[in-house]
Amino acid sequence: MTNVYSYGESVLSKFTNLTERVESDTLIPHQIEIHPPPKGKKLCWFGCKHCYTQTDIDESERILGSRLVEIIDEVSNGSPKTGEKPEKLIISGFRTDPLNSNTIFDVLEASKRGKFVTGIHTKGLKLTDELIEGLTRDNIEGDYISFSIDAGNNLTYNKVHGVNNHQAILYDQVRKNISRLMDKVRTSNSDLKVRLTYLLTNENCDEQVVDFIKHFSDLGVHTLRFSIPILPTMGNQERNNDFPKVSVHDLKVFEERFYNLKKEDTDFVYLKFENNPHRVQPCWSRWLLPTIGYDGYLYPCCLVASKEFESLRIADVKKVGFWDAYYKKVDLDLGLANCQCDRKAAEIHDAVNYNLEKNKSQFGDDGNGRC
Secondary structure, three states: OOOEEEEEEEEHHHOHHHHHHOOOOOOOOOEEEEEOOOOOOOOOOOOOOOOOOOOOOOOOOOOOOOHHHHHHHHHHHHOOOOOOOEEEEOOOOOOOOOOOOHHHHHHHHHHHHHOOOOEEEEEEOOOOOOOOOOOEEEOOOEEEEEEEEOOOHHHHHHOOOOOOOOOOHHHHHHHHHHHHHHHHHHOOOOOEEEEEEEEEEOOOOOOOOHHHHHHOOOOOOOOEEEEEOOOOHHHHOOOOOOOOOOOOHHHHHHHHOOOOOOOOOOEEEEOOOOOOOOOOOOOOOHHHHOOOOOOOOEEHHHHOHHHHHHHOOOOOOOOOHHHHHHOOOOOOOOHHHHHOOOOOHHHHHHHHHHHHHHHOOOOOOOOEEEO
C-alpha cells in the first residue's frame, strides 16, 4: 500500500504567479466541480452517518440540466481574459449523488465534448446502460469514476449508509453495476479508470475488508483507496457523538494486515491524516476549485455548495455566465461561515501559501478570514 496523491504539487506545477493572476483577473480554475440537480425533492437515497451535514433545510431551488450544459460549453471555449480553460471537470454532489439526476448523461456528454478530463464521484447504486456507454466512450487520459463503497457485505453496507431496510441487497447491486462497467471497459478498450473508496470506521474495519478487496480486485478495478474519517466542524456543527470513528486498535490491525498488500492489476492506496484539515486562509479553492451547486450558485468549493452556506455564494449562474461569476469581486467571510477545508483543499492551500511565503509574496487577506 502507498500513501499517494500529492494535490499541492500537481497544482503548483501548472500554475505560476497565482497572486498576480488573481489581481489581474487572468487566473483560471484548475478544475470546476458540478453538482447536477436531483430529479426529485429527496436529495439522496441514503442517510450516511459520515455525511458532512445532517441539517434539514429547504432545497427547492434547482438549476436546469440544460443550463449546466450551456455553462460547460461556455467554459470549454476558454476564459475571455486568457483563452485558457480548466483541465478538469468533476461531476459530484454535496448531500446528493450525481447519478440521482435526470441530467447526468447530458452533463457527461457536454464534458466530453469540451475535452475536459472528466471525473465522477458516486455511490453507484444506479448505473444505466446508457451511462456505461457514455462513460467508456471517447476517453482521454485522466478520465475516472470513483465509487464510495465502505463495506464488504450487504448488512454493513446498509448500516454505514443509513439504509432502514436491513434486508436490502444494495452492496450486491453496486457490485453488479461495477461488474457491468468493468466488462464494458475491457471490451471497448476504454481508458476510463475505475476507483473505489472505503472509509474505515468501527463498523467496517474488520475481516470484511478482505471480502471487499477480493470482490472488487477480482473485477479488475484500477484502484482501491482506504481512508479514515475527518470530523466535520463546519457550520458550527457538534458531531463528536454521532460521527463515525475508527479505534486505534482496529486501525493498527488494518495497517498490519494490508500495508504490504499488492495485486497485479489493482493499486492500493491508504490515506491517513493524523489531524483534521483546518481552514487554511486565504481561500485558494475559490479560484482553483470552484463548484456549481445543484441550486445554481457558484461556491468557492464543494464542501459549502448548498444553502447552509449561502453567505459564501459568489454568483447565481442560472442568471449570469460562468466567467462573469468567476471573476466577480466578492468579499467572502470564511470565519462567519465557519467553513472547513477537505484534505485536497487543505493540501493545496498549504502548498500554495508555503510557496508564496518562500518567494516573499503577499496576498490581500485582512486576517479575519476574508478573501
